[in-house]
Amino acid sequence: MRTYYFDMKDGIPTRDRTGLEFATCAGAIEHSRDLARRLRHDPRITDRRLSIVVVDESGAEIHREPVYPVAVKASLS
Numbered sequence: 001m002r003t004y005y006f007d008m009k010d011g012i013p014t015r016d017r018t019g020l021e022f023a024t025c026a027g028a029i030e031h032s033r034d035l036a037r038r039l040r041h042d043p044r045i046t047d048r049r050l051s052i053v054v055v056d057e058s059g060a061e062i063h064r065e066p067v068y069p070v071a072v073k074a075s076l077s
Contacts, residue, residue, distance in 0.1 A: 004028035004062075005055040006035060010047040016055075025062050028054050032065040039067045 001021040006028075008014040022028045032052040039045050039052075045067065054063040 003057045004031075005057075006032055007053040007055060008050060009053050009064075010050040013053070019057075025054075025056065028056075029063045029065070032063055036065045036067045 001023055002025075003019040003021050004025070005016040005019040007016050020028070020031065022031065032054045035052050039050065048068045050067040052065045052067065053061055054065070056062050
């Protein structure tokens, strides 16, 4: 099992200092997608640029999951 961290980033990152253990990086990525789905429905979240950044125990970013994927794509065009 490896520890993965789930940072929130919307301009200024909020670091996850605890992390969670997963057998594979695919499990950690799926967890980030679940987090994004839950945050998408939280009325306190107002920044449409918010992403969940998955970081492995070596500090490498392995995935970035936008909370509002449509808003992210629209801002790129």
